[in-house]
Amino acid sequence: MTASADPNPLHRSATWKWTICGLLLLASAINYMDRQTLANAAVRITKEFRLSQEQYGHIEAVFAYSFAAGSIVFGWLADRFSVRWLYAIVLTMWSLAGLATGFVHNEQELLWCRMALGFFEAGHWPCGIRTTRALLDARERSFGNSVLQSGTSVGAIITPLIMSGLMTAELGSWRTAFQVVGITGFAWLILWFALVKKSDLPAPVRLNEALDKDGEASLWSLIFSRRMLIIFAVIACINTTWQILRAWLPKILQEGRGYSEAETLWFTSAWYIATDVGCLGAGALAVWLGRRKMSVHAARVIVFAGCGALCASCGLTPWLEHGWILLTVFMLAGAGALGVFPLYHAFTQDLSGRHQGKITGIAGVVAWVLPAQAQQFFGRLADRTHSFDQGLILASCLPLLAVLPLWLFWENKSDSATAS
Template identity: 45%
Template sequence: MERLSFDSSDGRSARWKWSICGLLFLATMIMYMDRQTLSLMSKPIKTEFQLTHEQYGTLEWGFGLAFAAGAIINGLLADRVSVRWLYPLMLLGWSSAGVATVWSQQIGDALLPIVGSQHAWLGMNSESNAAGYLGLFFCRVVLGYFEAGHWPCALITTQRLLTGPDRLLGNSILQSGASVGSIITPLAVMAMRTNEESSWRQPFIVIGIVGMSWVIPWLFFIREADLKLPAESPLKKNGSRPALWTWSVLRKIIVLMSIVVAINMTWQYLRAWMPLLLQEEHKYSENFMFWFMMAFYLVADLGCLAAGGAVKWLTGERFSLNRARLLVFTVCTLLAMYTAVAANLPHGALLLYTFLLIGCGTLGLFPVYYSLAQELSTRRQGLVTGLFGATTWIITSYMQKYVGKSIDVTHSFATGLFWAGQVPLIGCLALGLLWPNDERSSKK
């Protein structure tokens, strides 16, 4: 696949480029605020609609499959249409889905006569509120589809504005919005929920509407020329184009697939189940859970930024870019594997400190992956992001459904927590053993 070095910013300053990274950070933050509101409100929502853990896991399953479909479709669109206009469309779509969650009951009432109430694949049963559950499922599916458009649009932006170690740091800033959004969301929810009996609906409305304002600075600061496509790949000396599929490219695809599936299995487990784990298994209060989740995501954010900064620093200390990325990825993998310890710890300070280490390591894995994925193709970054994203979300969505079923059967979160942190080791080994040592391309 082609690899080009180019500058499409047409005289734009370095300050402007990093300001755009700040906008990408805000978009990720908004996306995670819309996504995390459900997990933070999972207990009152489960109570109101009489949902089992398996049904809650099915909501994540629907979200994940929709994200997988959106990753492919929106990735292809991002390669073919203007990201300047596609990106705000995606954000308005997922923000609207978040707001619509408030009317899940009414949406379900409208859909139930069409869909019916007896669907084993949705986990419907006579004990749960079928209409409310169906409305929630529909809103999560729409949310997942539009959120999938964020990543191809954002990664195309950093790919075309930044190069080499700067690109990895830009990706760290981009990814760190996930944890900052997850820090701010509990604060917003607590401000709007004066007690555990107050409505869970207001946070969905406020977060969704406020998030829509991001569209204004994006359209103001970005021009069409800033994200223009690169020139055609140069021909080889004999007049032919570079080979599209080579053993080196296939090795990279194998490595990237191993990494992206593994690190997302860890992160998606923590994102979806930790609030319930803290409240139901370790008997922490809702307010304590809110405060701890803020601390968890703050530390995760620091780990994400530290990973990008560490690679940039190591490459200045005579490390090759590939060696620096492997070292940072290995350290982060070891921290993520502490879930094996956390799964066997009782309620207390040691458990909480261990979770903080896990969060630091897990989110630090992502900017390394993004940097590696951006070297696979220049003109097809949207498709690359979409294919990897679709595979990941198909696998993790089924994981969520079976995690919920396992919790209902065993009444314990320990088994899922244990294995969730061990899978990044697969990606780490693949990176160390199979990634080609192509320093020339990694500098671009």
């Protein structure tokens, strides 16, 4: 199916459009700052609340299930209401959930906060992806999505440094870091309302009449289409790998490889720099290849495969000694693990303009249900084997497997979609 073009209500300059993409990057950064506080304080929290690896995996699973539920809710809302207001609401609510986490006293309270955080953080992606689709054409979207996605790394780079400065020798000092990070989101709201006017991102229902005239497929036909089934398979694979690495890397380094908390925090920050390079590089490379007489689809698949191969290198880490080679492989794998996401988002943007939010939300359910199960399985396997190695090997190969349906079954039509 060829994606139909959105009517473009914007009469702004290219500079303004990319400035808004930069603002989306900041939203992604705040999203991940609130999310990554738990992973960076995981060893302290599991000690204070006396959690097993499987119990920690359960906390991550609760976040994932809540994210899946929020994906459906906010995916529908993003197609119904202006994201100018919806974005502000979800960012406010997840910031409050992150702030509240700094006041919890037991595992149950922590679970409730993570549930709320996951639910409202899910709204970031339908809002962000709908915005980049509205601003950019198909050839630009891979890089626009890279800017949006790379904010996750920016936030994750900053968070360990903040926590390193705020956490003291006192076990419970992690709470201050959660409170400080939770407050940062409110500054973004000022910039958002200052730069984005009501007329810039009108409610999508105002666009539906024009889209209906183009004969765009119904939501149900899209959900059961071949391309949507491929999207489900791809996001289940790539998000499982990313969420395992994101949530468990500090524990793998400290409890599995003997690195200190300080060493882990500094390396985690460096690791996210590598993921950011991979994310921006993947989008830029796809755009460059697409402008060299290569189809947009072929460019995306080739870059996706390269990122998958980098990620698969993480499967070598169980046989590597403590040292710089081990850490370098982790960084390469991280670059590949995040680099696939802007390409994935670009594929979803080819499906529909009218139903973009719902497509993102429905795919988000699939994206988070499997990782929720995988988090618990990873923790259970680590408890059983007293090692993170087996789970890491299994997770590292999934992005490379995700290349196959994109390559074999995507049914690439003409590149008329590149103008949409």
